[in-house]
Amino acid sequence: MLAPDTLLRERYRITYVVDQQPDGLVYRAFDSETTRRVLLCALSQPAAFALGDVGVLATQVVAARGPRLLALDNHFAHEDCYYLVCGDPEGHDLERVARGRGSPLPEAEVLGLVAQLCATVAQLHQHAPPLLLGDLRPSDLWSDDEQRLWLTPFALVRRSRLAGSPYCAPELTTAEDEPTPASDVYALGALCYQLLTGWAPPAAEQRAVGVPLNPPRTLNAHISALVERVVLRSLAPEPSQRYPQVHALHAALTSPQHSDGVSATSSPLTSPPPASPPPASPPLASPPPASPSP
Numbered sequence: 001m002l003a004p005d006t007l008l009r010e011r012y013r014i015t016y017v018v019d020q021q022p023d024g025l026v027y028r029a030f031d032s033e034t035t036r037r038v039l040l041c042a043l044s045q046p047a048a049f050a051l052g053d054v055g056v057l058a059t060q061v062v063a064a065r066g067p068r069l070l071a072l073d074n075h076f077a078h079e080d081c082y083y084l085v086c087g088d089p090e091g092h093d094l095e096r097v098a099r100g101r102g103s104p105l106p107e108a109e110v111l112g113l114v115a116q117l118c119a120t121v122a123q124l125h126q127h128a129p130p131l132l133l134g135d136l137r138p139s140d141l142w143s144d145d146e147q148r149l150w151l152t153p154f155a156l157v158r159r160s161r162l163a164g165s166p167y168c169a170p171e172l173t174t175a176e177d178e179p180t181p182a183s184d185v186y187a188l189g190a191l192c193y194q195l196l197t198g199w200a201p202p203a204a205e206q207r208a209v210g211v212p213l214n215p216p217r218t219l220n221a222h223i224s225a226l227v228e229r230v231v232l233r234s235l236a237p238e239p240s241q242r243y244p245q246v247h248a249l250h251a252a253l254t255s256p257q258h259s260d261g262v263s264a265t266s267s268p269l270t271s272p273p274p275a276s277p278p279p280a281s282p283p284l285a286s287p288p289p290a291s292p293s294p
Contacts (some may be wrong), residue, residue, distance in 0.1 A: 001025060002042070009078065012040055018093065019139035023160040026139050028088060032074025037088035038073070039142075041154040042081040043232070054082040054157060057207060064131055066120035070142075072153040084117045084157055089150045094195075095138030104220050106197040107227060111253050114192050119139070120248035121188065124156065125181055125246060132155045134179035136167040136187040141266070163205070166190050170204035170237050182239035185249050189242075192253075196223050208237075216251045226255070 006014040008029070014038075015028040024043040031038045045051050058075040065071070075086040091097075094113075098105060105113075124131040133140075133155045141153040159175050161168055169186035173177060194200045197219035204210045213235060216228045230252045236242045243249040 002027065004123045008040075008083070012038065014040075014234060016086050017055065017062050020254070021137070021162060023162065024158070026154070026259045029065075031085070031128060032064075037090065038071070038085050039070070039088050039152060039154075041084040041152070041158075043084070043154075043158055044081055045159075047212070051077045051080075051082050054159075054239075057159070058082070058084060060127075060129065061131060061153050064127055064153065064156065066149050066151070067084070068120040068148065069124070069148050070152050082157075084154055086154075088142050088150055089142045089144035089148075091142050091144040091150075093139045094141035094143060095142050098195060098198075100115050104222075105195045106233050107223055110192060110195045111227070113149050113195065115250060115254055117151060117190060117191075117248050118253070120151050121184055122246045122250065125184070130181075132179040132181070133184045133187050134159060134168070135161050135165050136184075136191065137162075137165075138191075166194070166200035166203050168204060170208065171239060177268070180239065182242050184246055185242045185244075186239075188246065188249060192231050192236065196220055196227070196231065211214065248279060 001017065001020070002008065002014045004014055004016055004054040007015065011033050012029045012031055017025055018028055024041060027040045029038050029040045030036075038162070045054060045055060055075065055077065058072065060185075061072045062075070070086040070089065072084060072086055074083075076083055092100070119135065135158070136155055142150045142152065144150060161172060161175055161177075167187045167190045169179075169183035171177060172183055175191070190201050190269060193216060197214075197216050199214075199219055201213055207213060213232070216223045216231055217225070230249070232254075234242055234249055243252065265287050
């Protein structure tokens with residue numbers, strides 16, 4: 001871990017750690033060359049050849065564009081880590097914002113946020129070659145001061161898997177398993193589940209040994225039956241049972257069948273008041289399993 005005030009490559013001065021995971025860290029830093037704040041992701045790599053593989057993928061991601069994608073501005077290897085740099089939207093990562101609210105987000109707000117992300121991910125899937133999320137992390141998503149949701153490019157480069165990640169589809173059991181549009185649908189469904197209920201869904205490993213997935217409405221009675229069905233389909237264990245593409249998930253979430261007139265074009269996500277640099281987020285918890293049916 002880089003200490004605060006460390007100067008990396010005579011350019012990036014570390015401010016503090018935003019998120020720490022077994023496979024890497026995310027820092028806030030200051031870019032002395034462009035005189036702006038940046039997010040800097042350090043991905044630990046097991047060997048020199050892995051650094052080269054990550055560099056190839058990062059080169060592809062540099063050209064990626066999306067309506068809510070933070071562009072990958074720089075990337076480089078340093079010692080045993082590969083570093084990725086993007087602009088800092090000056091807000092908070094989505095998990096910290098949600099926790100600051102102290103309760104599940106309203107359904108209309110969640111649908112607006114997820115719709116923004118769906119539009120970005122669907123465009124990334126059209127990239128040549130396609131760019132996919134794989135194992136999404138809450139610190140990959142940021143809300144800025146204008147209530148816009150942004151995706152960092154870190155998830156598009158990172159190919160490691162965290163054991164017990166609630167966002168990782170069951171078919172992605174190892175780093176060698178390639179993500180697909182269906183696995184990205186699962187990741188987005190898990191994100192939607194967590195924002196709607198305040199709980200992350202059980203990890204695929206837990207569900208495989210019998211831990212039930214509580215229907216969202218048992219955790220938050222204000223969720224509509226239609227949205228619950230959409231989320232549960234997105235989290236189906238078998239890829240063939242999910243929405244085949246992200247745009248199909250987007251269409252289901254923004255269906256005119258919503259009686260409350262939900263709009264997916266915007267959403268008022270209120271950030272918590274400015275504070276001292278926050279500590280790294282603890283792992284997400286899963287809700288207690290539902291009682292067995294008699």
